[in-house]
Each structure stands twice: as C-alpha cells, then as structure tokens.
Amino acid sequence: MDGKRVETISARVDAAVSSPDSVEDELELSAVRHRPEGLEQLEAQTRFSRKELQILYRGFKNECPSGVVNEETFKDIYSQFFPQGDASTYAHFLFNAFDTDHNGSVSFEDFVMGLSILLRGTVQEKLNWAFNLYDINKDGYITKEEMLDIMKAIYDMMGKCTYPVLKEETPRQHVEVFFQKMDKNKDGVVTIDEFIDCCQNDENIMRSMHLFENVL
C-alpha cells in the first residue's frame, strides 16, 4: 500500500466523480500502477541479494508492466508451463497463497516474499507455506475436502494423456494416503503441527524441500 502513488488515489477520486460505472472501472484499471518499495527495503525483508532482486524484478516487470499481477494473468502465465493439462485451478490456489494481503492482486513484494520463503527459507518456513497453500480457507486445519480440491487441481495439470490412465478416484485415493500419513490423531483434519511433524519425519519430503535451492 505504501508503494502506490498518489496518482492512483486522485485518479480514483476523479473517477468517483464521473458518472457511469464502466468509465469508472476503466479509469481505475488503467490508473493502477504499482511501484515497489526500494531495493534496500526489499533486500532487508527477503533473503535475496541485490542482483537477484534486480533480475527478478526485470522479469516480473516484463510480463506485467503495470507492476501487479491479477489472477487472470497469473493463471495464463502458469498455464503456459503445463501445456497438456489445465493448470488454472492450481494457479488459483497458488495465487491465493501468494496474495498474502488478499487484495486480489500480487504485487512485486508479495511475489518476492513468497519466492524468498520457497527458495531461501528454512524447512520450517517452507512447510508452513505449503500448509498455507493447502489450507484453502485459512482456518488452520486442512480438511479432506480442501485436500481433495488441491489434489484434483494437481491432477488436472497432468491432462488427459497420461500413463497409466487417470481414473476418477485417483485423487481421492491419493488424499486418503496423505491423510493416513499426516493425520495422527485421526480426527479428520490435519493441523499445522501434525503436518510439520510428519513431514520432518519423512525423508523423501525433506530431501525434496532442498530441491529448488539453486533455482535463482
């Protein structure tokens, strides 16, 4: 919010004065610009070096010249990496995970904070982030329905042409496996502690957490 220029506010005021809704929407859309906080502040808040932040910002601004990503663009971009399937549902969940202040758009700060956790964070932080991703309504518990949604979204990304052929009950069964593993007290939900606990005991998961550390 700090980063938004005064222009935006004055444009909104003007738009509020002018009459029809569509015009107002247009004005508002075109006036939304976002300039991120300074490089030093971001450097302090994230674990990226200056150079890395520069590279990240250049890529970000190239794709989104206005400085913010809205959900449609986000889905678009993410779908391009998964041509065979439908990545939009998963992208929706990802978007919610990145959009920490829930204002409907991902600014560069949100983006870079998320990346900082994912690429440079401790295992605890990464697991926290993953839990946050799975917990769709952010109430601190992962229910089977939420997990099923996420699982279906992941399987959607595979598309139709898979081997072995994807069946209807595959995501559900996968969720069952997951819950068997994670839900220690069998109360039907997974809390953050159960989750982190269980993941830390699982070698595969631990190892894969370190997989993307050299991404940037």
Add this chain to the structure above:
Amino acid sequence: MATGVAAWLPFARAAAIGWMPVANCPMPVAPRDNSKRQDELIILNVSGRRFQTWRTTLDRYPDTLLGSSEKDFFYNEETKEYFFDRDPDAFRSILNFYRTGKLHYPRHECISAYDEELTFFGIIPEIIGDCCYEEYKDRKRENLERLQDDQEENKDMKMPNMNFRETMWRAFENPHTSTMALVFYYVTGFFIAISVITNVVETVPCGSTANQKDMPCGERYTVAFFCMDTACVMIFTVEYLMRLFAAPSRYRFMRSVMSIIDVVAILPYYIGLVMTNNEDVSGAFVTLRVFRVFRIFKFSRHSQGLRILGYTLKSCASELGFLLFSLTMAIIIFATVMFYAEKGSSSSKFTSIPASFWYTIVTMTTLGYGDMVPKTIAGKIFGSICSLSGVLVIALPVPVIVSNFSRIYHQNQRADKRRAQKKARLARIRIAKSGSANAFLQSKRNGLLNELLELTGTEEDEQKLTKSTSLLESQHHHLLHCLEKTTAHEFVDEQMYEQNCLETALQTYPSRSPSISSHDSSVGTCCGRRVKRNTPLPNASTPSAHPIPTHQGPLQELSAIHIQCGDPPSHSTSRSNLNLKTDDSGRINCKGGRITTAIISLPTPPALTPDGDGLHGPPQRRPPPPPGHPAVPSIQTTTSSAGTNIVKVSAL
C-alpha cells in the same frame, strides 16, 4: 515452452514445493546450471546502429541466430561487439521479439524484405503475434498472388508433356490459349445465338398464305427450322461429349451446373426424335420445347458477369425470401379486405379472395392494368390504401436488398478470410502446445537413452544427447518430471494414450483376467527407477515394501508386452498375500527400452482380498534409493513364482 514467460520459470519451479508434501516418492534431480555467468550486456552493431541488451535476453530463444552460438561468427574482436550488415529498422522488431516474446510486423516494411530478415535471424514468421498476424498474412497473400499472376502468363504456354486430353481441357477452360480454342469458343457462342434466335423467330407469324390464318414461321418453313435445330443440337452434343471426354474428373464435371444446363438444352430434341407423333404426347412434346430456352444460359460460360450475378442471387436468397414473405402477407391482407369490401356490389369482379390477389398485386406494384377495379366506396378507399402501401412495401426493401447484396458479398469474402485465419491461428496454438509437450516426451526418451548409455558407457553419445536441450528447457522438463512424480502418472502423447485406452478396453473384457493395464489403475507410485535386482518375494510373511494393487480380481494375467523405445512403461505389480501389509500404492515401473516381459498367469486363492483404501498398520517405507543414483534404471528381472501367490514382473 513459451519462452516468452521464461522469466517466470524460477517462480513456477519454486511453487512446485507445494507438491512435495503430497508426493509419495522422491523427486528427480534438478538440472545443474553450469554456466553461472554474470549477466552481461551485449552490443549488437547493425549497420552502424548499436543495440544493447542482456545476454540472457538473447538466450531465451536458443534456436535462433542471436540466441545460439551462430552469432559468434559475427563477433568483431577489436570492437568487442557483434556486427551485422543488415537493415537496422527491421532489426528493431527482431530485437523486440527477444525482449517481449512477441514478434510484430511493422506495417511500413516490405513483406519480402521482412521475410528475408526473419530468415536470416532464424525466426519463423509463424510466431508473429495475433495483433499483426492478419496484416502479415494479407500482405503475404497479395505478394503471392502477384507472383502467381506473373507465373500464370508463363503457365499458359503449352507444357511439353501434356497429352491430348489435357490439351483439350485447357483449350476449353482458357479459350485465349490457342487459336483453335478461340475459334471453338466463338463458334459455339455463335450457334447458341442462332439457336435462341431460331426459337424466337419460329413463333413469329410469317405472313399469310392461301389460308386465312397467319402461320408462324415455324409451321411454314418446318424443314428449314428443323435443319437449323438439328445443326445446333449436333454442335452442342459434340461440344458436350468433347468436354466430357477431356474433363479430368468426369464425375465432378457431370455434377457441375454448366453441364446440367448443357444436358437440359439438348435433351428435348432427342426426346422429340424418339417420341412418335402421337396425339397424346404431343402436348407434352410442346412443353418440352420450352426447355430449349435454357440454351441461353449456356452464355454464362462466355460471360463472367452472368456467373457473378447467379452467385450473388444465390447468396442473397434469404433476403429475397423475406421480401417475398412480407409481400405475400400484405397481398393476403389486402385481398381479403377488398373481397369483403366489394362483396356487396353486384357484377363485381372480386369473386373470391384468390381472384382479388391479382388486383392486389397489380395495384401494389403500381402496374394498374385496370381489368379489375373496385366499385364500392369502401372498396375504393381500401384500394387507395393498398396502392399507397404498395409503394412503400416494394420501394423500401429494394435498396436494402441492393445494399445487402454488396454487404453480404463482401462479408462473405471477409468471413471466409477470417475463418481461414482462425483455423490457422488455432492450429498454431495447438502446434505450439503439442510442440512443447512433445519436446518433453522427446527429452524423456533422450533421458532414457542417456541412462542406457550410462550403463554401456559411451561418453560421446551421451554428450551429444545432453547438449541438445538448453538449460531453460531442461529446467522446464525437470518441473514437468516433478509433477509426474507427484501424481505418479506420466505424460504420454496422443497415440500412446489411445492405444492404452484400447488395450484397457480389450483387456478388461475378459473380466476374470484383468491385465496389467487395468491393474495399475488405483494409485500408482513412481518408484520405478529403483535398482531392483532382487529376488522374488519370499513368502509373504515379511512385510517388505512390495505394495499390492488395490484392485479386485483374483486372476492376474500378464501378457507379453513388446515395448519399443519411448513407449509407455510396463509396470511391475506384485501381490502379496494377506499377511503383508498393504500399501495403498501400486507400483509402476517406468520406462522401457526394448523390453519383453513374460507371461505369467497365476490364480490366487480367493481368500486373498486386497485391502481397500485403508492401510492396516504403519505405512510402508520404501527402501531408500541407493545414494546418488535415484534414476538408475533397474535391470530387468522377470520372476515368476508359480508356487507362491506372488507375482512380480519388473521390467526396465
């Protein structure tokens, strides 16, 4: 991959952490980024104008000139820059392509010059962005037509190897190609005219003879007219037969409109010849002669305008239909009104409503013959309303129809153009998508070959294969691979998928013996790349990590599978008996080179009911993969233990 979003690949990869807790098996190793160069500025000197950009920007498209090592040929050592002796204006859009991922076509550029630049820099024009694609295609098509026009003049010259038939057809279709054709063209035209004039003159009264009555010329000079008619019909018949002979596709020719007109024009004569001079049929015979007027339509071969008119009428059929419909409505309304208005008057000509139709039509089209006039006051009032409205009803739609003609005509042309472009656009998108998917599948196969080669130890081949994909591509493939591992399913291409569907359909039919492909359905894991050089499971008491598929079916019949390189994997399914803890995941061994697995068919005791979804007991731990070789392919072992209830087929 859409390298336009290459900058977001790190993000997509980071987000893959979200899959990790869900996955049941380990992820593949990430490709290493060996070239940890600092990003540097590159100077591109194009005919004196210097452009600068980051090296990574150019590296986004490794199969173009600027993105590959091909640009090293243009490197100038003294000035430390890359020099290209090309057009700097066109280079702007090319460099923008690297920057934004979209290729634009500048409208002021000549299309051939632009094409040449694109070819030089190794960029295919099909990736021009949607905003400029239509313009580009239009210009390209115009250019092509211009070239074709130039060529057609040459094409009309006689090609050396045309046989007689082709020559004849060419002569028929293009009369200006040879003198003979021209002569033929004019002769047929002349005879068409003669025939039409004959038909007309036949009916003119020719002056009186001894009888009182004026005879039409046709009856007076019967023989002369008959000879004329015969001559014309002979010529038309010969022409038709010659066209039929010369046509490259006789069936298509016979279905074409012109040939139907030809046939209709000459048929009445022959029918008349065949029929005897019977009184009964002479009436019909007379009717047939009417069809001779169709000969006038043969002129449409000679006139382009007639053909265009016919086409526009056809395409405006709906507008004309509407006009007709509204007229009919108005006619019926007014005819009814007039009939009832005139009913009272005696000696009224408006004897019925259909009889009033004639009056209404004549009045509305402002003809006003005067053979039927209303006599009552009410009739006259309604009659005047009728004629006034007639003017409106007829006069108004006609300009609309005329403008409709031109609008529809142009619209048709534009709609066809847009449809063709849309198809092309969709095809491009599809190709791009399948291209990237295919790239991944291709690299999987390469990866496989890589591992096989690792085993056999030929270094050069391995290097050759690994070199072919860029770092970006390999990272993207790694991402897709992680997704495969998370979901324990693999990407395959269309044909493979259909084959599998076919197989499952065929094999689930004998329900007692489900085969492998239907067995793996439940939850597969992907721990295939394990070094499985083991031995068959001993007796079931050891709860080792051999999961069973949770599929029903006591009989398991595995058929021999011949798998070619790159084909979908066969998989190993193993079953244990009751004592074994069942892990919910079946096991799929991935990837095969040329493999043949054995046929093992084994009944199992019905007591063995595979568990449902739940696990009894602690979840199974998979044996940890040997360190450092997560992706070593397993050596093929096919074991069949007929005595036990365990069937294990593992294949590479």
